[in-house]
Amino acid sequence: MNPLRDPQDRRLPRIPEPCALVIFGVTGDLARKKLLPGIYDLANRGLLPPGFVVVGFARRDWSDGDFESLAHDSAKEHARTPWREEVWARLAGNIRFVGGSFDDDAAFDQLSACLDGLRQSHGIHGNAAFYFSIPPSSFPQVLKQLARTGMADNERCGGWRRVVVEKPFGYDLPSAKALNDLVDDVFTRDDVFRIDHYLGKETVQNIMALRFANNLFEPLWNSKYVDSVQITMAEDVGIGSRAGFYDDTGAARDVVQNHLLQLLALVTMEEPTSFDAAEIRAEKLKVLRAISLPADVSAGTVRGQYLKGWVAGQRAVGYLEEPNVPADSTTETYVAMRLGIQNRRWAGVPFYLRAGKRLPRRVTEVAVMFKTAPHLPFNRTDVEMLSHNQLVIRVQPDEGVVLKFGAKVPGTTMEVRDIAMDFQYGEAFTEASPEAYERLVLDVLIGDRTLFPDAAEVEQSWRVIDPLEEAWQGTQPEPYRAGEWGPRAADEMLAREGRSWRRA
Ligand code: BG6
Numbered sequence: 001m002n003p004l005r006d007p008q009d010r011r012l013p014r015i016p017e018p019c020a021l022v023i024f025g026v027t028g029d030l031a032r033k034k035l036l037p038g039i040y041d042l043a044n045r046g047l048l049p050p051g052f053v054v055v056g057f058a059r060r061d062w063s064d065g066d067f068e069s070l071a072h073d074s075a076k077e078h079a080r081t082p083w084r085e086e087v088w089a090r091l092a093g094n095i096r097f098v099g100g101s102f103d104d105d106a107a108f109d110q111l112s113a114c115l116d117g118l119r120q121s122h123g124i125h126g127n128a129a130f131y132f133s134i135p136p137s138s139f140p141q142v143l144k145q146l147a148r149t150g151m152a153d154n155e156r157c158g159g160w161r162r163v164v165v166e167k168p169f170g171y172d173l174p175s176a177k178a179l180n181d182l183v184d185d186v187f188t189r190d191d192v193f194r195i196d197h198y199l200g201k202e203t204v205q206n207i208m209a210l211r212f213a214n215n216l217f218e219p220l221w222n223s224k225y226v227d228s229v230q231i232t233m234a235e236d237v238g239i240g241s242r243a244g245f246y247d248d249t250g251a252a253r254d255v256v257q258n259h260l261l262q263l264l265a266l267v268t269m270e271e272p273t274s275f276d277a278a279e280i281r282a283e284k285l286k287v288l289r290a291i292s293l294p295a296d297v298s299a300g301t302v303r304g305q306y307l308k309g310w311v312a313g314q315r316a317v318g319y320l321e322e323p324n325v326p327a328d329s330t331t332e333t334y335v336a337m338r339l340g341i342q343n344r345r346w347a348g349v350p351f352y353l354r355a356g357k358r359l360p361r362r363v364t365e366v367a368v369m370f371k372t373a374p375h376l377p378f379n380r381t382d383v384e385m386l387s388h389n390q391l392v393i394r395v396q397p398d399e400g401v402v403l404k405f406g407a408k409v410p411g412t413t414m415e416v417r418d419i420a421m422d423f424q425y426g427e428a429f430t431e432a433s434p435e436a437y438e439r440l441v442l443d444v445l446i447g448d449r450t451l452f453p454d455a456a457e458v459e460q461s462w463r464v465i466d467p468l469e470e471a472w473q474g475t476q477p478e479p480y481r482a483g484e485w486g487p488r489a490a491d492e493m494l495a496r497e498g499r500s501w502r503r504a
Contacts, residue, residue: 016445018051019127025134026056032074038438040075044087051122053094059101067097108145126159147186162191173462180455198259199451200436203395207266222345230352230367232504234359243324251335255355257465277449288460292340297471302490304334306358309482316482332477333357336490358482363504364395385417400424
């Protein structure tokens with residue numbers, strides 16, 4: 001069959017129908033640094049239809065032109081692809097602004113009228129997505145306004161209406177459930193897109209390609225050959241100006257509940273029957289349900305908080321000295337934990353997760369550590385430099401995959417040493433990877449839910465985190481110096497089991 005006529009051929013560029021993207025919280029960091037630049041990048045790649053309109057909503061007394069100039073400057077500063085003024089000029093004519101606060105009925109009536117008007121002027125057929133780039137505390141109010149004005153009603157609008165919700169999706173299981181119920185009351189289930197931006201990263205999607213497109217790894221992907229798995233998300237940055245959010249949240253809620261558990265699910269799930277969103281979500285949910293917590297939380301987890309120190313040659317203040325952090329805060333900026341997965345494939349394999357701020361450098365990776373050979377027919381000294389074989393999925397930076405195994409050192413003796421076979425995205429492909437948000441915004445507009453966790457996954461992930469949070473109540477985090485790889489207790493946790501953290 002001619003591939004250009006095959007509707008199943010996913011290599012064809014996917015272009016959304018004419019539609020509007022309404023961004024609430026358009027003056028915030030996320031909109032300026034990720035969403036608006038991402039929209040420009042999509043336009044630059046020719047992936048947006050001519051009838052695509054961005055509508056900004058914020059508490060500002062702005063004209064369309066004022067918003068257009070903010071969007072222009074943000075996109076120009078943060079775009080991934082080369083800047084072309086003529087691409088922007090085409091988008092610029094399709095930018096609208098509605099000013100008002102979330103309790104302002106008149107502003108929402110105006111937004112509704114604006115979308116109705118775009119039906120005629122831009123042929124959007126009532127299609128619109130609402131992006132909540134706002135604090136969760138404002139969700140109920142905005143949802144209520146969307147319901148009141150009928151803006152979430154597909155039938156009334158004669159097109160699709162979708163909602164995009166940023167993490168954190170709840171604070172614990174009860175709040176996540178309440179939020180899910182609230183959103184479900186206003187939008188139909190299939191129209192809710194929950195963003196976990198890690199799923200938009202090419203390297204994260206590549207985990208599925210690596211596992212399910214190849215025959216090489218599957219036979220080894222189980223407790224018979226895998227000794228342990230380490231998932232690391234290290235950041236060199238501190239909390240910046242986000243104390244208000246971060247101090248109530250901590251590392252476990254901020255990144256383990258979502259990003260790290262999603263990585264864990266992709267690495268350990270069974271093969272989906274197809275690449276259909278529902279099939280992938282079903283497999284992820286199954287494995288999230290099989291996660292087991294350490295029997296003794298104090299021995300199987302470590303919480304840390306950074307003290308002042310040096311990171312990459314720069315002096316860094318301690319967490320408690322960061323602006324707006326209470327002097328007696330016990331919030332963790334580092335967390336490590338040992339999880340298990342109770343199923344036939346993984347029983348007995350420890351999964352070590354760690355995430356922290358103010359660590360020596362930014363690196364996210366998944367390292368699958370294989371068991372050593374059951375027998376080594378060498379002298380002990382020949383293999384002294386040989387460690388576990390490892391498959392390391394480098395999520396960022398230096399995106400790629402590294403396979404570490406032993407090889408003979410050239411010479412007259414039989415000496416075996418670890419070497420690395422290195423696949424790097426930057427070298428293997430000429431096409432640069434899109435930004436996570438670029439990909440995810442496009443998927444929302446197309447209506448492809450594959451890369452968005454559903455309510456059940458989010459709730460299940462809270463079932464993993466909530467008992468840990470409860471056990472940590474009233475405990476003090478372990479100190480670590482900014483620029484170190486977390487508290488000593490995290491090294492001791494692995495050492496007790498005869499292992500050590502990989503030097504990421
Ligand atoms: C966010 C967290 O979800 O992910 C931040 O709230 C964190 O605390 C960020 O810094 C890291 O994202 P990335 O894509 O830079 O790894």
